[in-house]
Amino acid sequence: MNQSAFVSPHKKELLANRYQLKQLIGRGGMGEVFLAEDILLGGTPVAIKFLSQTFVNPKIQKDFAREARTSAALSQKSLHIVRAYDYGVSAEGKPFYVMEYLNGRSLKDLIPIPLPRFLTLARQICLGLQCAHQGINIDGKIYPLVHRDIKPANILVVPDQILGQLVKILDFGIAKFLNYAVTASTNKGFNGTLPYSSPEQLEGEELDSRSDIYSLGVMMFEMLTGVKPWKPETDLFGAWYKAHHFEVPKAIAEVNPQLQLPQQINDLIMSCLAKAPSDRPQSMTAILQVLNSLEKPSYAILPNSLSSKTAPNIPLGSELLLAIEKKCGQFVWPRNKPIQEIVFPQLIDTPQGNIAALWLMLPKQEIQKRVLSKRHNQFIFITSPYPMLLWVTLLYNRELEPRWLPCYLDMQNPQNHQLVSSLAENERYPLICFTLETPNSCTNVISSYVDPTQRQMLKVWVEQSKQLPPSSQLQLSKQLLKQQYQQMQSRILRHLASIPDRTLQGIGEAVRSWGLPK
Template sequence: MDKTLDDSLVGQVLDGRYRVDSLIARGGMATVYLATDRRLDRVVALKVMHPELARHEEFVSRFIREAKTAARLTHPNIVAVFDQSADGGHVYLVMEFIDGQTLRELLGDRGRCTPREALELLGPVLSALGAAHRAGMVHRDVKPENVLIGKEGTYAHAVKVADFGLARSAAAGATVSLAGMIVGTASYLAPEQVKSGICDARSDVYSAGIVLYEMLTGAKPFVADSPIQVAYRHVHDEVPTPSASVPGLDPALDALVARATAKDPAERPADANVFHAEVMRTAGSLPDAALDFGAIPEEEDPDNTATAEFAAMSGQRHFARTRMMPAPETTRAVPPPPPLPADATRVDPAARATKPGGKQVYKARTSPNQPRQLVPADQPWRPRRGHYALAVILVVALILGIAAWWAASGQFRSMPSVIRQTQQAAIAQLTRDGLHADVLSDYSDSVPSGLVITSSPDPSGKVKKGGEVRITVSKGPKPVAVPDEAGQDPDTAAKALRDAGFQVVIATDQVFSDSVASGAVVSVNPGFAQPGATLTLTLSKGAQAFPVPDVTGLSEDDARAKLAAAGFTNVKVNKWFFGDTVHSQQPEAGKDARHADPVELFENPLS
């Protein structure tokens, strides 16, 4: 979107604190601006509700209530919410600014991802959704536009999920049911959202499965002329397998998408934490060839341009093999030819010229300092052709011998042993020995994390002087899926987890949950860990209670609408005669009740 568009808010200061600098994007419910928090001197994202919606109390109350709920979520993969307020007619939300791009923009640039990239992108998304699910929240609008990718760091740290719990009731592509607005975007709606407008954590899993399909294939599974038709297909059509669009994808990826997008919510993973564990198991079980399927072949990218561009964009996130360039040919010193033997004799031409009557030669010397002495000779020494040939053979043999020695031994040295040293100590030793280290990592059940498992060449071999040594550093035991103890009492869950080889602590803070009884385990974190790791059990405080609004004096329809806006949908009406005005209510106005609790209305018999 063109950020230079004229907008009346650009240049204004809201609440005397937030200076609106430029437009970032427009959505169905709000407009997002780049702003500066003048009090803390930091860049933030300002989400301002559209003025036409800000005039409706229901939209404003939902915006504010759900913004406060989102602000309670603290997770490294969730866009942080800093503040919420209203200035005049502007209702706004202050959020963390992510300098990067959306997953939608990445897919637009690249078409589709390799399976490895898709699973690594999906991991932090599911981690964020899992945190929300543990807190009893449902995102309701999981899609590539709400996945932000920062410019720095690996995907595990750079990927963040935005718009947690924010209504999309006015957004283009949202679907509507007779009972009211259904929050979501048609291309990612779960079937139950379309049919009943009711969703839970499994609905987010469905949407995440659609996002995974789109990352693997570069296209949405269902396309139609209108959002209503797309939503209809989500209800009645099976999501196709990714390999139907991209032949060659591993069947395990098809199975992952199929399980997440099952029509029956009961057949899907229970929440994003369970789906995250399944994604990690799949990623750990697939061979490199399956994970890197579809990557740019080396012959099509000989200078690594495409991979380098992607690595620069995504913060050193490329998984292609390292390609070694051949070393340039070096200049070699050729040894001089061997000296003549010390006992060789030769005729001095000058001597022969001055003494024509006698043949003389130089006497052989026994040391270099001995003066030359002419002595009579019966026959002068003349070099013959065979002598030249012998000299050449000797020189060539000497050169070849030196070359053979250099090739066999001279350019190599013994390989130093760095096994079970720390990575830092191993690199330091190799550097001292004039060698270069190429560091890899792998899981190991026998070598503690951070220590070297193997080296190539191994310690009994030889390595080229100044060459490269590949060391593999242990990451400790391979993580395993943590048993799902949600709903269990803490003692039972802790015993099961300790029996499985984990350490257990119970979180100090408890969370509200509509589905888990008070005192029971809501979640086990993390959902995937190394044996012996410490797991945290989060306990439930039960369902959260909210004040019941006052609906006395309203008609039945208005009373139901006001209660629904406050989250109370279990309404029972007691009609007296032909009255249509609420005379009283139970619980009374202002009393706390859970959203699932019934609210009884008694109509005035005289109205």
């Protein structure tokens, strides 16, 4: 466990011999949050939260360490839970934990929000809670986690190039620890947020996931209306105890008559607010089924390989790609690659320099159809627990099933630094198409455009990868990227489906000149 004195952000001492505090960026009931720099990672920004209570009891400090490790393990499983990196206890007994720094806004500051945005954010919140409630494996045993303090102030909304807005849940496991620590220290006290606490939480009972579902119901009501389901005479414990135990929540239609709310959402929120846990939805899965059935497209994708706005202005040729075209007949399928429908990235040497390319093998007939497809690409980078880049290319045609070409790049591998640097330097990359049928020859080269914004980010990610410490958790990062990849597929398809046919036709005519002699 790290032992370090709490220091003012105006002093030069390092916290845990590693973190330089810069400024206070948040304060709440649980403690204070500082922006800091991780000196060991070249000044990478992080957020450090100091809990409000001071604990000198060694057992409580040990329990905090266990809770922090559990929360950190959970944060590696879901994109919708703020990533936790480190923890410690200061010389004064103040527990702290280190988490990713995110430049977002609290959900509390965005309320009320329109229905389409509500559906997007509520779904992501539920995905994070679902992951926690399903539990994490510790020494072969599954431990479900309950948040115990779900409220708008504990939900961060961050701009995201794929989802438009990415939800991050804060303070997982911390409410449980503080409640335990206060009880252990004083043998009394309630720790939580009264307007969002379930009836069983106010009673001090052992909680399960259905308590979080109740708090979620309060928050969803507030997200849509801007007010809470009850308005007690005071904010004291007794008034909220009465409201949660005995008072019927307001009707959403009465609070906001102009809100055209689907009946399924109204019924869902009211069922979450049931007094008895057995009368609420019994899992986040049940809630997600309702939200998934109603969610409409509400997303933003940064400039990419193809949009109705940029496609007509993209020049087709370049010296590098023309050189690749001339070499098509010379390309031979690598002996170390199986003869099957696969895709892999590879650098190609040309007289003009190296260029990153995708090599793919498909049936000859499909290649002939795919050369007229829309092309779309997306890049997703993750730094922790292991630096990895997901490079996705999509060949899209309204008459065919979408052909996804994902490549996961280990960004601890210097060869991949060179590959991604090439992507960043060139406005397009080629797709080298080989036939599945013998003699497995290269028959076509098509290209995909990389937007300048994407190329700039690729440069940043390469440099960031070079500065990160070694890690061994490659598979965990790959799992996290797969989760985000699965979430973005339907949104990308809806985006491409919205592009007019005339744009697709113009692109097809341009691509046709890339078809090479057999």
